[in-house]
Amino acid sequence: MPERNALLRDATALxxxxSAWRRDLHRRPELGLSCPRAAALVAGELRGLGLEVREGLAHSGVLGVLRGGSGPTAALRVDMDALPLEERTGLDFASEIPDRMHACxxxxxxxxxxxxxxxxxxxxxxxxxTVLFLFQPGEEYPGGARPMIADGALDDPNPDVIFGCHLFPALERGRVGVxxxxxxxxxxxxxxxxTGRGGHAARPHECANPIQAASRLVLDLQGIAAGRVDAREPLVLTVAEFQAGSGHNVIPEDAVLRGTLRFLSETAREAAMREVxxxxxxxxxxxxxQVTLESRVxxxxxxxxxxxxxxxxxWCVDLLGPERVELLTRPSMGAEDFAYFAEARPAAYLRLGCRDAARSAGLHTAFFDFDxxxxxxxxATLAWCLWRFLTDESRISIFSPAC
Structure with a gap:
């Protein structure tokens, strides 16, 4: 097992x-499943370390295999894609591509x-x-975990456990939440x-105004989450887009609403959609x-x-001390397609605290940054957890399928 202080010292030297890797990626963000530049950087670095490398999973995902002894296999998944957002941080390494930003x-x-x-x-x-390093595109959209799994990311070798992580502004910088x-x-x-019946804005009585109907629907939909269809667990329903009309004096034929439902169980999802x-x-x-509903999970x-x-x-307490580590049992209503990996293998997920007074902007905002x-x-924490799993003799009894 690596000596704790030596691992932390080597990580500090890194x-x-x-920072150089992070800034290089930050300057040139890529979207969705198309992350060829990030993939090339990752593949080159992994090959330079002597790892076996597979490319092209889920279009631009990369798999690196580090083989050691004959023991078990652990995997680490990280994501590579950015968001369609205009950056406003003012950083000297800010995005060089309009309307793209690493805001997560x-x-x-x-x-x-x-x-x-x-x-x-x-x-x-x-x-x-053995350790697998999975670099995934498309976490934000359209979802890269399922196609990576379909492309054999977990097949050869087959990991016994998979770890994921995410920077987390709700935790103080330097803290780790498990x-x-x-x-x-x-x-x-x-x-x-x-879909209503359009016409002249001066004669609304001759029309069926879809804007008014859609506005009523927006207000009614908010009551689903407010009333908690299943009061035993959280539920979020948000209308995030409203498109209608093309002029101040024209009642349009159509109005379009788009949004998201966040749920913690299939029962709650089904109940909420019945109410919709x-x-x-x-x-x-x-x-x-007339209202048409289209949706996809x-x-x-x-x-x-x-x-x-x-x-x-x-394990994290052993490395960092008890004052820097906490167990998180309250769910976030954010979505994370690492959930597909967690369905496929026993999984653990770390939230890496990045909140500080100088950088107060949250994820998915134009001002997001971290120290x-x-x-x-x-x-060091990620490497330590991977190593500790490989040497944990009791893993067979504790690593049960995801509950």
Whole structure:
């Protein structure tokens, strides 16, 4: 097993490389499943470490295999893609591409994955098993986890456990949260098209105004989450887009609403969508319009084994001390397609604290940034957890399928 202080010291020495990788990716963000530049950077670095490399999973995903002894296999998944957002941080390494930004920290995640690979590759001769490094595109949209799994990311070698991580502004910089039980929400995206009867804005009595009907529907939909269809667990329903009209004096034919439903169980999802359909029927009857509903489930809820989380919590405490580590049992209503990996294998997920007074903007905002000095310890934590799993003799009894 690597000596704790030596691992932390080596991770600290990696600080400049971690920042350089992060900044290089930050300047040139890529979207969706098309992350060829990030993939080329990752593949080149992994090959330079002597890892076996597969490219092209889910279009631009990369798999690196670090083989040590004949023991078990652990995997680490990090994401690479950015968001369609105009950056407003003012950083000297800000995005050079209009309307694209790493506003969710995936540039940092990719750097952490490369750093963990470097730390463990330097200890290859003592590594008791195999480690997979999965660099995933499309986490934000349209979802890269399922196609990576379909392309064989977990097949050869077959990992016994998989770790994920995310920078987390709700935790103080330098702290680590180990998630247990319900962790992130499932996501169902929906589109409601309200079709009325257009006409002159001066003669609304001759029309069936879809804007008015859609506005009523927006207000009614908010009551689903407010009333908690299933009061035993959280539920979020948000209308995030409203498109209608083309002039101040024209009542349009159509209005379009788009939004998301976040849920922690299939029962809650089904109940909420039944209520959506009931409200749609009521608006149709009251306003003389027609409403079509289209939706798709974009990812399941993520639920993580509590026994595994407890063990990972202990490993993190061993490395960082009890004052910097906590067990997180309250779910986030954000969605994370790592949930597909957690369905496929026993999984653990770490939230890496990045909140500080100088950088108060949240994820998915044009001002998001994080202090890069947190990267070395976070990198050491990921490498440490991978190593500890490979040497944990009790893993067979504690690593049960996801609950």
């Amino acid at each position: 600080g400049p490389a971690l 920290g995936h540039d940092g995640h990719t750097a952490l994955g490369l750093g963990a690979a470097r730390l463990l590759a330097a200890r290859r001769d003592a590594l008791p098993g 998630c247990a039980g319900p962790t992130t929400a499932g996501n169902e995206e929906f589109t409601l098209t309200v 359909r009931r409200l749609v029927r009521g608006v149709e009857a009251a306003w003389g319009v 974009d990812g399941p809820p993520m639920r993580l084994p509590e026994d595994l989380a407890g063990r990972v919590h202990g 890069e000095t947190l990267l070395p310890d976070a990198c």
